Amino acid sequence: MRLDLFNTTAFRMSVGYTLLVTLAVGVTLGSAYLLTESLITDEVDLIIDTELQSLEEKYARSGVPGVTDEINLRIDSWGRIGAVYMLADSTFERLAGNVTNWPFDGMPAERWPEFEIATIEPGRRAVHPVRAAVRTLPGGDLLLVGTDISQGRRFADKFRFATLWGIGLSTLAAALAGFWFSFRLARRVGEVTETCQRIMAGDIGRRLPVAGANDEFDALAVAVNQVLDRLEHQAGTLRATFDSTAHDLRAPLHRLRTRMDALLLRAPPLEPAVHESIESALREVDRLQRTLATLLQIALAESGAPLAEPAAVDMGELTAELVELFEPVALAQGLTLTLPGNAAGVVQGNRQLLAQLITNLIENGLKYVPAGGRIDVDVRRTADGVQLVVSDNGPGIAAEDRARAVQPFLRIGAGLAHEGSGLGLSLVAAIARLHRGRLELQSNQPGLRVLVDLPG
Amino acid sequence: MHVLLIEDDLEAARFLVKGLRESGYSVDHAADGRDGLFRATEGQFELIVTDRMLPHIDGLAIIELIRAKGIGTPVLVLSALGSVDDRIRGLKAGGDDYLTKPFAFAELLARMEALARRRSGAPHATRLKVEDLEFDLLARRVTRGGREVELTARELKLLEFLMRRAGQVVTRTMLLEGVWDLHFDPQSNLIDVHISRLRQAIDRGADHPLIHTVRGSGYVLRSDS
Numbered sequence: 001m002r003l004d005l006f007n008t009t010a011f012r013m014s015v016g017y018t019l020l021v022t023l024a025v026g027v028t029l030g031s032a033y034l035l036t037e038s039l040i041t042d043e044v045d046l047i048i049d050t051e052l053q054s055l056e057e058k059y060a061r062s063g064v065p066g067v068t069d070e071i072n073l074r075i076d077s078w079g080r081i082g083a084v085y086m087l088a089d090s091t092f093e094r095l096a097g098n099v100t101n102w103p104f105d106g107m108p109a110e111r112w113p114e115f116e117i118a119t120i121e122p123g124r125r126a127v128h129p130v131r132a133a134v135r136t137l138p139g140g141d142l143l144l145v146g147t148d149i150s151q152g153r154r155f156a157d158k159f160r161f162a163t164l165w166g167i168g169l170s171t172l173a174a175a176l177a178g179f180w181f182s183f184r185l186a187r188r189v190g191e192v193t194e195t196c197q198r199i200m201a202g203d204i205g206r207r208l209p210v211a212g213a214n215d216e217f218d219a220l221a222v223a224v225n226q227v228l229d230r231l232e233h234q235a236g237t238l239r240a241t242f243d244s245t246a247h248d249l250r251a252p253l254h255r256l257r258t259r260m261d262a263l264l265l266r267a268p269p270l271e272p273a274v275h276e277s278i279e280s281a282l283r284e285v286d287r288l289q290r291t292l293a294t295l296l297q298i299a300l301a302e303s304g305a306p307l308a309e310p311a312a313v314d315m316g317e318l319t320a321e322l323v324e325l326f327e328p329v330a331l332a333q334g335l336t337l338t339l340p341g342n343a344a345g346v347v348q349g350n351r352q353l354l355a356q357l358i359t360n361l362i363e364n365g366l367k368y369v370p371a372g373g374r375i376d377v378d379v380r381r382t383a384d385g386v387q388l389v390v391s392d393n394g395p396g397i398a399a400e401d402r403a404r405a406v407q408p409f410l411r412i413g414a415g416l417a418h419e420g421s422g423l424g425l426s427l428v429a430a431i432a433r434l435h436r437g438r439l440e441l442q443s444n445q446p447g448l449r450v451l452v453d454l455p456g
Numbered sequence: 457m458h459v460l461l462i463e464d465d466l467e468a469a470r471f472l473v474k475g476l477r478e479s480g481y482s483v484d485h486a487a488d489g490r491d492g493l494f495r496a497t498e499g500q501f502e503l504i505v506t507d508r509m510l511p512h513i514d515g516l517a518i519i520e521l522i523r524a525k526g527i528g529t530p531v532l533v534l535s536a537l538g539s540v541d542d543r544i545r546g547l548k549a550g551g552d553d554y555l556t557k558p559f560a561f562a563e564l565l566a567r568m569e570a571l572a573r574r575r576s577g578a579p580h581a582t583r584l585k586v587e588d589l590e591f592d593l594l595a596r597r598v599t600r601g602g603r604e605v606e607l608t609a610r611e612l613k614l615l616e617f618l619m620r621r622a623g624q625v626v627t628r629t630m631l632l633e634g635v636w637d638l639h640f641d642p643q644s645n646l647i648d649v650h651i652s653r654l655r656q657a658i659d660r661g662a663d664h665p666l667i668h669t670v671r672g673s674g675y676v677l678r679s680d681s
Binding site: 246247256258259262264265267279285289290296297321324325351 | 472536561610646
């Protein structure tokens, strides 16, 4: 299985982390921006307020001429930079100040109205934003005091620009870091997954890589490798046990058989009745031997030892050969054995074991399907290998028994009573597993359908 | 015929030696690997039958050692290890046939006979002939008494196997291995059914049959005269 980076926990975590960083940086810089902006405005407003107050006092003391003088004085001499003054009568006609026309359409509604003044500066025409306040003097005249806020605006613009870039860059940095982090994490987890899959496929000598970083991944790898060492050792012990068990069980069976054979061959010949019962005992010995062989084969396949020297086996050809082999037997039993579709599909495996798998499935049908029935053996190509489908219209296996039917050793008790019938499917399952394949039993409505998927 | 039997199971060996002598073989018995290797190297045998697991020197090692010395005597391996891999290893080591214990004595006899006669056969023959049964191997045509016999490809292979061993007993397992390349025992009476079909084709209408059943062993194709 290939690891999809976008579907990993690490990736989802890093996306969340990026969002969190963006939010935190956004809130911090955003509030700093808003605070600074209001601070600048507040300062401007305070200056305007103060000037208005002092000009109002001047008006109270010396009327319009006094204010006019004061305004002219402030404009000409020590007035602050960017100061804007205007004294107008109630019809908005200018009486004094450095603004030629009343900048508003009547009385402004806001407390701090803003407007723009166009000025001619050396070489260019400039537009200056102005923030102002207007008071109506007791005589009905209007007093306007303002401040050029272009500098503050520029500062605020720069601040906003910096804030947006700051948020953008930190989001990018967090996203990059998160992507790198999740990529690294996904790769290391992917290595573990891949190694485990290879081991499952039979490469039992393989171990997880230890990066030497002494981190939690290395600790995990070391622990898993220890488990694998133990398992491999046990598999080896198991194999040795099989060999000696096989030997220890077969040797006495062999002696028994040899003795009985010798009885049959001896001269003068035995009485026919004795001869007959010895022959029937011999058949029992052979059946016992066959069951033993099947059990050992299942156990060996289940032990996880990989296939020795797998070779290319054409399942289509092999199935066709076996169907041809069994066809006359089926015919003699009044059964129809057919090969409806037969695709050439190559599987890496052991020809003898795969032949045994197909044989067991056909024999299973021959054993259970009553005369007049049919057994169809089909080989199909799938996206990643070959599918063998053996279906019949016999009694089938009840849904609740299907899982048990393919589990080795579970049916032995019941199976032996039926001449080892349960072992046939168990061996099929074991051989399929040995080839990294899968066995599935279905209802053929009516009957049994066995599907064996083998990777190519 | 002079045979060497290397077998450490003394009781089994006793019966085998007795049975083989009664069947007309002259038998030498070695009870362990070292003795077996010594005798196989020194003696003149037409056939060696060896157990696989032996004290001192393993059966497969004996085969490799005598093959390395240029001794080409056919070897039949007897083994209590019966998995597919074990069989492949046995044949790779230089064994000529592999029989898993327990086996029927008749099976052993048939295989020994086949091995002993193998070298005397003519593998490059283009025509096989038993009495009035003729098999043109190149044209894949079979006639019985001049009359053409229709056979499937597999039946031709089965008949060829029997005719090449005319006069020898051929067991069901030997047929499964030799004709179908199957090295396990299906439970059905497969071979009997196929032989009976072949017999129908070959012997029907003829005044006497060529394919005979040997009780407890297998089949033999031979003329009765």
